[in-house]
Every structure is written in structure tokens, then in C-alpha cells.
Amino acid sequence: MSDIDIRAIEDFLYREAALLDRPDLDSWMQLFTEDGTYWMPAAEDQTDPLNHISHMYDDRVMMEIRRRNFVHPRASSKDSGVRASHLIGNIRLAGKTDRGDLKVTSNFHVVLWYRDEQRVYAGTYEHHLVATGDGWAIRHKRVNLINPEAPQRTLIIYL
């Protein structure tokens, strides 16, 4: 793993977070591979996105549907707009996935402003990254909330 430049990985994660801060879903989606997925499990240590319920589990098609809905003028839950501030820390290289992608774990605190109110989300990220010609692409992003089983309030954006 010594050939991996952790600074470059950090830069990549910060850039991703900045796109979600705005939020710019169009550009954010482009960070994913064609077969990329985004997963927010609904239970701690959940191993399976299909045979157990999740808060979100999107492939690129669902990401695009979500993006179009997000900017649709008739989506009333999006009228009030949303802004976010992502703080990412404790970024660590965690080896390789079965398919050889680079596994990166980190902690996040996200403050969301939505419907005139600030909300806090916290947990860990797991990114599976694929090297591209000029950097990295996300094959999989897993979002482990610290309270995935708790009653959740409306979440209209990716964390």
C-alpha cells in the first residue's frame, strides 16, 4: 500500500464532500463508475443491501432519477432547499476489496440545513475506489450512520 498517495485520496474525498455541500448532484454522480453504487444501511453491520431493508441503495440509474427529482419544480419536499457542511476525518486506507478496489474508511459529521432547521448526522464512510487515468472513481460508497435503527427524519440528499 506504500505506493498509494494518501494526500491524493484525502483530496478526492474532500472534493466529493464539497460537491455534496453545495449540493451539485450532477458533478457528484460523475465521480462514480458506471457500475457505481451508494448505500446507506438501516442496521448496524448490515451485510446485505437486497435481503435487508436500507435507507438508500442506489445505482447510477437511481442516482439520475433522484437527481432529476431533486431539481424538479413540483417536488414540494425540495422547495425549501438544502445546504450541507461535511467534515471528514480519520481517513485510513483499509486494504483492498475482493475485486481489488482500494478500500478507504473515514468518519464524517454532516450538518444539514433544511426547512429552516439544522440537523446533525454522524457516522463512518467506506469508499471503494478505482484508479482512473487521472485520479480516482467511486465504485461503492457506504454510509454507516451511528443511529441507523433510530427513527429518521426526512433526508432529501445524499450524505
Place this chain on the structure above:
Amino acid sequence: MRTTISHEELDSLVEPTRLHKRLYTDPDIFELEMERIWGQAWIFIGHESQVPKVGDYFATNITHKAPVIMVRDKEGKVHVLHNRCAHKGAKLVENRQGNVRGAFRCPYHGWSYKHDGTLIKIPNEAGYEGTGFDINDTCNNMQPVAQMGSYRGFVFATLSADAPDLKTWLGGAIDCLDNLCDRSPEGEVEVAGGVLRYEHECNWKFILENLNDTMHPMVVHQSVVQAAKDYIDSLPASATRERSEAEIILPFGSSYENFEESGITGFPYGHHYDGGKTSIHAKYTVMPAYHEAMVKAYGEERTRDIYSFNTHNTLYYPSLTIKTAVQNIRVVRPIAVDRFVVETWSFRLKGAPEEMLQRTLLYSRLINSSAGMVGPDDLEVYRRTQEGLESTASDWVEFHRQYGKDEQQADRVVGGGTGDLDMRTQYKAWKAYMSGEVFA
């Protein structure tokens, strides 16, 4: 809790075609609802499959506050007990689910109870000698609820000793619970794949009123239907493998005519469903392996009968709503006048291929998740209503649609799918419960 709202005053809040805004905004009305509706009706507690082994328990609240436990004893019998120690009142279990090995043990002074609630032992019992305290008096047990009942594994409880038995109370709406279970080749369902809990910052009645409000989907869900349709249509032919997402999302954009055709059926005690002959779930793909298992179990004709009873939402007023064709349920848990939680549970059809459960879970995730594509827009309009009703412009909301056109049949009332029959049905029950004499 005792309030001073008179019968006349309560009665004046519900007119045949109008409701007073206090139903949604007044904390005293909410407390009275907890006492007279939630404190009398059969409330859904959980499914027996959530407590498969001896000592397994599932804890929830039967009203906004009253904590109860569903637990399985050594003989395999399921009980619903108050989650309260007979000594000084401490809750016996704190987690939502778990297993009680051997006995419940109170965390405060260590009284222990059998799984059926019978008191076993008090530490240092000698201190009670000669005090008139009788350890064998059943008042020193964990108390059972007034009545509990189970229908095909669905466990309900009521705090009222006067409530009719569960089956009578479910009435003709029981057909939907039967249909959900009959969709399993083995005639049995079980909870699978965990739960979603979604906090709603509004009055609990909004979600009940919305279930069969078929005038809203094409408006509230227009954005996601359009987003999904436009994008999926634009995908190249090579990528047009049938996506279950399309099957699930697109019918939310069904026309007024389609919804009118599906009809609404109402029953005593506020229960109702829309659909029957058809619903927005009627065009789901029938998976070949599933169909094969069904035909093997029931034969062609009965299988077709089971599929053809296709409902959208069934409400067992006030706590449970089920989707027979999707195999998921939502459970309503009020907290305050402007706050409640909805739980979404998914079911496995025993004997069906796992793809069926996966579709159920996909539906729950896409539609019912707090980060879903449909639920958040529903909640948004409930919240706008909660906030809008604080306006001084009017004290009333109306529900005139198809008033006077409902058809009374033997045990049910039927009407058009875009009418307000669902509202008339549930507010008739609201009035009856709130009068305090619903079971008189």
C-alpha cells in the same frame, strides 16, 4: 388524564363533510384520542414471527406513552404484557427487542417474573411477612393487557375489556389480512429484512387520511414519476431490461379515472381499503418461479382468485395499514399532537422465491424510507397542512367528495375511488370512539 371537553363540544368538531382544525392542533384533543381511541381500539403490536423462540420479546407502546411487551413463553404462547414492574413501576425491558433468559428481572429491586408475567421471586422477601402483602395476589404479577388476540400471526392488543373479540372487530376488512397471507404458497408470512422508522412532525391522522386519498398521488408524486419515466424511457434499448423501480414508481402517476375505478370500501370501526378488483399494484410482474409454487399449492383457479383481489392500502384503524400485493405494512405510533413515528415492516411469503422478498424490500426502500422517493413528498404536504391549519383564515377542512353517493351493503359501504368515503368511514369511527361508548 381527564379533560373538560364535553360530548357536545367533541361532537361539534366532526360534521358530515367538515372537520374542525382542533382535531390536528389541540393537545387536549390528542390526549383524549390516546385515551378513547388508542386506549380502546385493538392496536397492532407486532407479528408472532418477531418472537420465534422462547423468551423472545418485542417492546413497543400501545398508546403514545403506555409501554407493552410481546413475549413468547415456554409453551410457545405469545403474551402481551404491560412493560411495568408490579413493585414501583420500572420498565422491565428497555431495548426494542431481545431475549429474556429464564425470567424477566427488574433492574431496580430485582423482582423476577415468568415469561407469562407471573411473579416468581422477591429478594429478601422476609421483610413482607406480617404486612398484609400477598405474594400470590395476581396484582403482583406483570399485568397482561385487557385483551390480546392474534390473527394469522398478526398480534393485536386492546386496553379495553369491552372491545369485541379481534375477529369481530376486524370485520369484513379481514379479507385483506387473509389475502396477504394467502399470497404465500404455504399460507404464512413472516417479518423479514428489518424495519424502517420514519419520524413525522405532524398529527398522526394525516397519514391515515392520505392512504386512500387518491386525489393526491398524481400531484404530490408528479415529480418522481416524471423523473423516473423520462429517464428510463431515454435509456438505450440495450439497457431497457425491466427495472422493478419503474413498475413500483410509475403507477403513482395513475390517472383520476384509474383511481376512481379502483373504488373504496369502508367497514365498521373505521377500517377501509381502496382497490379490490384493481389497484396501482395490479400490474406487477408475476415471477414464474413464484407462480409455479402458487399453482402447486392452490391450483390455477384459486391462485388467480388470490392475485385478482388486489388492494392498494388497507387501514385497520387506527394503528395498522397493510399492502397485500406488496407484502409490507406500516405501523403508526403517535407521540404528541404534532409528532408520530411510522414503522415499515416487510414480509417474506413462506415458500416463495427470495426475489419476492427482495421486491418487497425494494418497495419499502424506494417508497417508505425517510430517504425515499415518495414518502418525503407525502410528509411535506402533511407538514404544510399542520402549519397551514394554524392560520386564522378558517377553522375547517372539508371532505365533500361524492358525499351522499356511498352505497350501504350488508357489512360494508362502497363508493368511488376518488371520493371521500375513506374520510367518512374513519371519522364516523372517531366520533364513536371519542364518545366513550363505541363498544356500548
